[in-house]
Amino acid sequence: MKKLVLAVLCAMVAVGAQAQKPLTDIQVREPGYKVFQFPRNMIPRIDGEFSDWDIVPDSYIVSMDQMWDDSGKHEGLDKSSMDIKVKVGWVEGLNRLYFYYEAYDNYWDFDQLGLRNDTFEIVVDADLSGGPHVDEFRINQDAMSRLEAFFKLQNVHAQNYHIFTPPTEGKSWTMAWGPQQWLKELPYANYAYDYSFKHGESGKLRFEFYITPFDYASPDGGPAASTESKLYVGKKIGLCWAVIDYDGGPGNNGFWNLSKHHQMYGIANEECLFTLEPLEARFRKPIEAGWSHQVIKDTRTVAFRDESWGNVTSWLWDFGDGTTSTEQNPIHTYAEDNARYVVTLYVKGPAGESRLCKVWDVSVMDPTDPNWRPY
């Protein structure tokens, strides 16, 4: 099977640069892998100390067993040459993907300053836009040079990072493969390594980092002109990685890929599917009240939304103006302009009860009302 894939890839390379690889063999599909949700009081600290990852169950580990050497240098796995374990996490409210990376290599090759360096290459397409994001795969090859494509589309709707494992002293931690070099700096990314080997030695490397995926990473406008990918429970994202193992000889000693497709590095629909998991029940109380609200602009009408956790069988809203509702998601019109409403939701269920009170979060004003008065 691997030989067949290789033969197909080789045949396509042989057809020449004009031929486009058809974007038909979609790899981003179920069941895919899971992204662990960290509670907000247990966010991993990027410090090179890894106990903050112990709460991630083994079922979230993506290991070498899911990967293959698409360069054809190894028949099957060779964990004596390269063996990795990866955990991916996220935090609700932060548009960041956190990674724990643990690798054994028989020969850590990292004394050079260029691209030749043991590498963990990751690619992310958090809105599943698919499509090419590396200049060589641009669609309109006759009309656009590779260089133009680099400055127009590279890393724009999906991002590729060649992370050096490790970088040698005095070398930037990653090559963010596009014109948006701010992607690899705080607050969009951070990293910390732990290892004790020297170049040419074997050993174990541990490494934690986060990146911020972008639906649109502006090639020339900087972060202010760009759009972060919004992360939320249940969201499905495209994500993939490969380990490029250099072991001292000429060329590399394997391109260990999580995708079945070598070109996943530049064609986003060849990545893998990852799902952002909900917070596990052990981090929550059995029942937790939660709600949000939205004011219809320039009115006193507010839409309240129940966001409680657990098995809830009854709701009681106190709108803070002397009125209440037992609807789950009430719409309430206040009689008076006010910026000082105290609103409380009480919920009950078989596991108990809970409430959430918000002081002065809800404020309304109707400027068209001739009787409106500032408080």
Ligand SMILES: [Ca+2]
């Ligand atoms: Ca840490």
Ligand SMILES: [Ca+2]
């Ligand atoms: Ca190796």
Ligand SMILES: [Ca+2]
């Ligand atoms: Ca190596």
